[in-house]
Amino acid sequence: MPEPVIALREVKKNYQDVNILDIARLELPAGIYWLQGENGAGKTTCMKVMAGLIPFKGEILLQDNVSSRQHPVQFRRLINYAEAEPFYPSFLTGRDLLELYLRTKGGDPEQIRAISEKLGVHVFVNNPVSSYSSGMLKKLSLLLAFTGNPALILLDEPLITIDTRALAVLYDLIREYNAKGVSFIITSHQPLDAEEVTITGTLKVAHKNITLN
Numbered sequence: 643m644p645e646p647v648i649a650l651r652e653v654k655k656n657y658q659d660v661n662i663l664d665i666a667r668l669e670l671p672a673g674i675y676w677l678q679g680e681n682g683a684g685k686t687t688c689m690k691v692m693a694g695l696i697p698f699k700g701e702i703l704l705q706d707n708v709s710s711r712q713h714p715v716q717f718r719r720l721i722n723y724a725e726a727e728p729f730y731p732s733f734l735t736g737r738d739l740l741e742l743y744l745r746t747k748g749g750d751p752e753q754i755r756a757i758s759e760k761l762g763v764h765v766f767v768n769n770p771v772s773s774y775s776s777g778m779l780k781k782l783s784l785l786l787a788f789t790g791n792p793a794l795i796l797l798d799e800p801l802i803t804i805d806t807r808a809l810a811v812l813y814d815l816i817r818e819y820n821a822k823g824v825s826f827i828i829t830s831h832q833p834l835d836a837e838e839v840t841i842t843g844t845l846k847v848a849h850k851n852i853t854l855n
């Protein structure tokens with residue numbers, strides 16, 4: 643089996659006393675994965691755990707040797723996450739956030755400028771996020787997910803709220819970045835368009851565990 647892009651070992655996540663995830667072992671080779679599960683099954687929790695954004699028990703390895711425990715900074719640089727319902731401090735502009743991400747995550751500013759124009763973010767990037775519609779917020783969060791040099795990008799419900807033009811751009815980006823070696827895990831209650839992306843496998847979250855098909 644090729645080197646996994648992400649490997650989970652004995653990962654457990656509780657909210658207060660309630661156990662939400664209990665994953666003994668999961669290894670994913672590079673690819674594009676559709677993460678499925680019923681409402682409340684734990685998909686968003688799983689993504690936040692994978693991205694190192696919330697505390698959990700156990701360990702996650704990226705690219706076989708970057709550990710969530712031993713190399714937390716390097717770990718977070720290799721993984722990007724776009725929230726289902728992004729929320730940013732209202733007084734910031736899209737440009738403030740973009741500059742912060744480019745400063746902390748790095749990556750090619752020209753490439754991000756090009757994506758911004760394709761998604762139409764450049765039109766409103768100088769306005770405070772408090773003035774954005776839900777679709778504009780979503781486009782900004784998707785743009786931020788392509789900053790840096792990630793090995794894995796987690797997209798939580800990326801298909802909802804964006805217009806059809808932005809959706810076509812997003813599918814192009816997923817294909818383009820995947821061809822460059824970037825893996826994706828995507829949650830969606832709607833099927834991903836099989837003509838736009840070839841899914842490597844489906845991941846099912848159920849009974850606190852994740853299975854790969």
Ligand SMILES: Nc1ncnc2c1ncn2[C@@H]1O[C@H](COP(=O)(O)OP(=O)(O)OP(=O)(O)O)[C@@H](O)[C@H]1O
Binds near residue numbers: 681684688
């Ligand atoms: N901050 C929190 N504190 C306590 N419980 C939480 C918190 N966030 C999520 N939960 C609980 O964890 C479980 C999993 O929630 P999660 O948001 O991960 O599900 P999901 O699969 O993404 O659902 P959906 O498809 O509805 O978005 C749910 O029972 C939810 O109530």
